[in-house]
Amino acid sequence: MITFNNVTKHYDDGTVVVDGLNLVAPGGKITVLVGPSGCGKTTSLRMINRLVEPSSGTILLNGESTAQMDVVQLRRRIGYVIQNAGLFPHKNIIDNIATTAMLNGVTKSKARSRAAELLEVVGLAPQLAKRYPWQLSGGQQQRVGVARALAADPEFMLMDEPFSAVDPVVREQLQEEFLRIQKEVSKTIIMVTHDIDEAMKLGDRVAVLKPGGKLAQLATPAELLNAPQSEFVADFIGRDRGYRKLSFHSTGALPALHPDPLVEMGTDVAQARSIASQPWVLVTHKGKACGWFDTRQQVETITPETVNLGATFYPQGGTLRQLLDSALSSPCHRAVVIDEQLAPLGTLALENVLDACKSMSAEAL
Ligand SMILES: Nc1ncnc2c1ncn2[C@@H]1O[C@H](COP(=O)(O)OP(=O)(O)OP(=O)(O)O)[C@@H](O)[C@H]1O
Numbered sequence: 548m549i550t551f552n553n554v555t556k557h558y559d560d561g562t563v564v565v566d567g568l569n570l571v572a573p574g575g576k577i578t579v580l581v582g583p584s585g586c587g588k589t590t591s592l593r594m595i596n597r598l599v600e601p602s603s604g605t606i607l608l609n610g611e612s613t614a615q616m617d618v619v620q621l622r623r624r625i626g627y628v629i630q631n632a633g634l635f636p637h638k639n640i641i642d643n644i645a646t647t648a649m650l651n652g653v654t655k656s657k658a659r660s661r662a663a664e665l666l667e668v669v670g671l672a673p674q675l676a677k678r679y680p681w682q683l684s685g686g687q688q689q690r691v692g693v694a695r696a697l698a699a700d701p702e703f704m705l706m707d708e709p710f711s712a713v714d715p716v717v718r719e720q721l722q723e724e725f726l727r728i729q730k731e732v733s734k735t736i737i738m739v740t741h742d743i744d745e746a747m748k749l750g751d752r753v754a755v756l757k758p759g760g761k762l763a764q765l766a767t768p769a770e771l772l773n774a775p776q777s778e779f780v781a782d783f784i785g786r787d788r789g790y791r792k793l794s795f796h797s798t799g800a801l802p803a804l805h806p807d808p809l810v811e812m813g814t815d816v817a818q819a820r821s822i823a824s825q826p827w828v829l830v831t832h833k834g835k836a837c838g839w840f841d842t843r844q845q846v847e848t849i850t851p852e853t854v855n856l857g858a859t860f861y862p863q864g865g866t867l868r869q870l871l872d873s874a875l876s877s878p879c880h881r882a883v884v885i886d887e888q889l890a891p892l893g894t895l896a897l898e899n900v901l902d903a904c905k906s907m908s909a910e911a912l
């Protein structure tokens with residue numbers, strides 16, 4: 548558990564950056580800090596590992612004040628992940644990861660073999676071990692940053708916009724992987740992000756900060772969406788919060804699925820036309836859902852170039868938001884429900900999905 552007790556930080560020029568912050572980040576959970584630029588998020592993180600000293604107030608780790616701790620010992624208990632990973636440029640990847648464990652007195656060979664395991668944990672190929680940071684993509688570097696913070700097996704992790712430097716697709720992969728790892732390791736984590744969606748997805752609890760470093764609200768994502776305590780929080784969480792809310796509702800019992808005919812990639816279009824019940828037909832590749840094909844196209848066979856591959860699919864048991872996204876991203880407005888092997892189980896029309904959203908929102912009221 549990390550506790551802020553009335554913590555304030557001001558600089559000599561009189562700027563108050565953090566103002567009377569009270570906050571508890573429970574053990575084994577992810578607490579996310581969000582708020583506008585300059586509201587003191589990074590400063591708050593850096594006060595925990597004493598890269599910045601508070602002007603007043605106390606910060607406690609499991610009830611023990613950090614002010615009394617030896618700073619080196621303190622930092623060894625805390626993994627720190629920053630934007631752009633902050634890797635050592637002159638060290639290869641494996642040594643970048645191994646370094647923090649070695650600082651804790653682990654032998655070089657043990658630290659390296661643990662680093663190799665962690666490389667796998669964060670989803671990186673073993674061949675990358677000998678490369679240098681500049682030879683990796685931004686997303687790969689960020690994975691290394693996470694692996695490096697985990698290498699010392701710290702109780703606490705501070706993460707300052709750890710996934711911000713990558714494109715949205717990679718970012719989602721990193722988030723998924725991060726949640727999977729956290730399920731296994733259950734660290735006490737405080738993470739800063741600019742991205743509300745990320746905060747809502749990753750945070751067990753989310754702290755919204757206001758300019759001037761004041762806490763506006765600390766609550767679970769669902770509470771923030773359902774009951775923002777002030778206009779500031781409501782605004783910050785965003786106008787599309789009705790839509791975000793869908794993320795917190797699994798779909799429950801679905802209406803009966805429509806058994807759309809399926810055709811395999813490579814099928815003759817004439818054959819596809821003969822079985823299609825509407826202009827669009829669902830294409831699979833080795834039994835896995837691929838995308839929709841418009842049978843009105845003047846082509847002979849179904850090839851990847853002729854299939855609308857942009858649609859998202861709805862994994863059975865997922866959230867209403869995923870279901871709605873699947874229906875909206877389909878060119879014929881039908882959500883495709885898939886099983887764990889990605890095989891299509893059937894489809895649902897957008898109207899049916901909207902009915903499910905309506906009854907969810909009636910329940911929530
Ligand atoms: N050494 C310093 N002296 C004076 N002011 C500082 C100093 N360091 C930071 N600040 C100010 O403190 C405020 C908070 O900075 P901080 O980096 O904590 O914000 P942040 O919430 O992390 O912002 P961002 O979202 O842009 O990363 C800013 O206005 C910044 O200019």
Ligand SMILES: [Mg+2]
Binds near residue numbers: 588589590
């Ligand atoms: Mg910052």
